[in-house]
Amino acid sequence: MRGFCAAKTQQLLSLIHSISPLPSVQWRAATSRLWSSSSSSEDDASGSSMLRHLTSKIKATGPISVAEYMREALTNPVMVRLRCFHVHHNETSYVILSLQGYYVKKNMLGPEGDFITSPEISQIFGELLGVWVVSEWMAAGRPKQLQLVELGPGKGSLASDILRVFTQLQPVLSAASVSLHLVEVSPVLSRLQAQTLIATGGEAEREDEPVYRYGQTAAGLPVSWYRRLEDVPSGFSIFLAHEFFDALPIHKFQRTERGWREVLVDVDPDRPGRLRFVVAPTPTLASRTLVQADESRDHVEVCAEGGVVIQQLARRVAKDGGAALIADYGHDGTKTDTFRGFKGHSLHDTLASPGCADLTADVDFSYVRRVAGRGVACLGPVAQRTFLKNMGIDVRMQVLLRNSDQSSREQLMSSYEFLTDGAKMGERFLFFGLLHPSRLVRPKMATGLKLEKKTPAQPPVAGFTEIRFA
Numbered sequence: 001m002r003g004f005c006a007a008k009t010q011q012l013l014s015l016i017h018s019i020s021p022l023p024s025v026q027w028r029a030a031t032s033r034l035w036s037s038s039s040s041s042e043d044d045a046s047g048s049s050m051l052r053h054l055t056s057k058i059k060a061t062g063p064i065s066v067a068e069y070m071r072e073a074l075t076n077p078v079m080v081r082l083r084c085f086h087v088h089h090n091e092t093s094y095v096i097l098s099l100q101g102y103y104v105k106k107n108m109l110g111p112e113g114d115f116i117t118s119p120e121i122s123q124i125f126g127e128l129l130g131v132w133v134v135s136e137w138m139a140a141g142r143p144k145q146l147q148l149v150e151l152g153p154g155k156g157s158l159a160s161d162i163l164r165v166f167t168q169l170q171p172v173l174s175a176a177s178v179s180l181h182l183v184e185v186s187p188v189l190s191r192l193q194a195q196t197l198i199a200t201g202g203e204a205e206r207e208d209e210p211v212y213r214y215g216q217t218a219a220g221l222p223v224s225w226y227r228r229l230e231d232v233p234s235g236f237s238i239f240l241a242h243e244f245f246d247a248l249p250i251h252k253f254q255r256t257e258r259g260w261r262e263v264l265v266d267v268d269p270d271r272p273g274r275l276r277f278v279v280a281p282t283p284t285l286a287s288r289t290l291v292q293a294d295e296s297r298d299h300v301e302v303c304a305e306g307g308v309v310i311q312q313l314a315r316r317v318a319k320d321g322g323a324a325l326i327a328d329y330g331h332d333g334t335k336t337d338t339f340r341g342f343k344g345h346s347l348h349d350t351l352a353s354p355g356c357a358d359l360t361a362d363v364d365f366s367y368v369r370r371v372a373g374r375g376v377a378c379l380g381p382v383a384q385r386t387f388l389k390n391m392g393i394d395v396r397m398q399v400l401l402r403n404s405d406q407s408s409r410e411q412l413m414s415s416y417e418f419l420t421d422g423a424k425m426g427e428r429f430l431f432f433g434l435l436h437p438s439r440l441v442r443p444k445m446a447t448g449l450k451l452e453k454k455t456p457a458q459p460p461v462a463g464f465t466e467i468r469f470a
C-alpha cells in the first residue's frame with residue numbers, strides 16, 4: 001500500500017514537470033508576510049466611520065466581544081447613505097459612509113496590497129496542492145464527481161495553479177466531472193477571482209441567490225461562487241482553506257481568581273475616540289460554554305465561527321467522502337495571545353483603525369481536532385516545510401532550476417526559501433487534514449490465500465507521510 005500510494009504521487013508529480021513558469025505568475029517574489037504601505041485618506045475616512053459606528057454601538061449597548069469586533073471590522077457589508085441638510089444652502093444631499101469591513105472592500109493581497117501569502121509567492125505551492133487533490137481523489141477510488149471547494153480564495157491564484165495541474169493531468173482526471181466552488185464574502189475579491197479563473201460567466205440577478213457569480217474556465221470547467229459553505233452542493237469534494245480560518249472572529253478569555261472571564265472591547269474613557277480591552281466582570285454565555293473544563297492555559301482564544309465551519313466540513317467529508325486540507329498560521333493548543341493587527345508593512349494596534357487593518361489570530365488545531373469529532377480522521381498539524389518536502393518540492397525545484405535562466409533561478413531560490421525556511425513560513429505555517437475514515441483503513445490484502453498477519457501501518461497520505469523520491 002505504501003509503495004502504491006507513494007508511487008502514484010511521484011507519478012503525478014512527474015506528469016506536471018512540463019509545466020513551466022508562466023510569465024504572469026512567474027515567481028511572484030516576496031520577502032515576508034509582506035506588509036506594504038496601504039494607508040490612504042480613503043482608508044482613514046472609512047476607518048474613522050467604522051470606529052464611530054463601533055463607539056456608538058458600545059455606548060448604546062455596552063462592551064462587545066472580540067469576535068463581534070472582528071466580524072464588524074473584517075466583514076461588515078454595509079454602506080450607509082446618510083441624508084444631510086445644509087442649513088446655509090437650504091438643500092439636501094447624501095453622504096455615503098462606508099462601514100464595510102476590511103475583507104469586503106479591499107484587495108489586500110500581493111506585493112501591491114497589504115500582505116502576501118504562499119500561493120502568491122510561488123506557483124509551485126499551488127501545483128503541489130493540485131497534486132495532493134488529485135492523489136486524494138485517486139485514493140478514494142476515482143469517484144465520478146470531483147468538486148474542488150476553496151474557502152476564502154483571495155485573488156484566485158491557488159485555484160488557478162491547481163486548475164493548470166488539472167489540465168496537465170487531464171488523462172488521469174478524464175473519468176471525473178470536475179467543478180470548482182468558491183466560498184467568498186468579498187465582492188471585490190470575487191471579481192478579481194473571476195478575472196483570473198473564468199473565460200465566460202455572469203452574476204446572479206437577485207442578491208439572495210446562493211450562487212452569486214458563475215462561469216466557465218477556458219478549459220470548460222464550471223465555477224460557482226457562494227457566500228457560505230452551506231450553499232455549496234453536496235457530493236464528493238476536496239476542500240481547501242488556505243489562510244481562511246485565521247481571518248475568522250475569535251473570542252478571548254482570561255483566567256481570573258473568580259474563574260474564566262471574557263475579554264471585551266470597550267470605549268476608552270481616558271482617550272476619546274479610542275477603544276480598549278476590558279475583562280468582563282461576570283461570566284458571559286461564551287465564557288461559560290467555550291472554555292474547556294480541563295484548560296490549562298491562563299488565556300485562550302476560541303474561534304467558534306471557525307468551529308462551525310469545521311463541523312460542516314467534517315459532516316460533509318464523513319457523508320459524501322473526500323477531504324479537507326487546512327493550511328494556516330497556527331499551533332496545537334499551546335499558544336495564548338495571538339490576536340494581531342497588520343497594516344502598512346508592520347504590526348498594528350488591533351483596536352486602531354478598524355476596517356482598514358487586517359486582523360488575524362493563529363488557528364488552534366487542538367480545537368479543530370476536537371470539534372471535527374469522531375466521524376472523520378484528522379492528520380497533522382505538520383509544518384509547511386515538512387508538507388511541501390513530502391509532496392516533492394525539492395524534485396520539482398530541481399526540474400525548474402534546470403530549465404531556468406540565471407535571474408529566474410534566483411527568484412526560484414528565494415521563493416523556495418520563503419516557503420520552507422524554518423524562520424519564515426516553513427515552521428510557522430501548518431497543514432492539517434480531515435479525511436474520510438476509510439482513507440486510513442488499510443484494506444485487507446490477500447497474499448495468496450493468507451491475509452497479512454502484521455498490524456499494518458496506516459496507509460500514506462501525500463504531504464503527511466514521508467515519501468522518498470527517487
Ligand code: SAH
Pocket residue numbers: 075103104109117118119120151152153154155183184185186189227241242243244247248
Ligand atoms: N486563501 C487566500 C486568501 C487569504 S485572505 C490566500 O492564501 O492567498 C482570507 C480570504 O478569506 C479572503 O479571500 C477573504 O475575503 C475571505 N474571507 C474572510 N472571511 C470570510 C468569511 N467569513 N466567509 C468567506 N470568506 C471569507
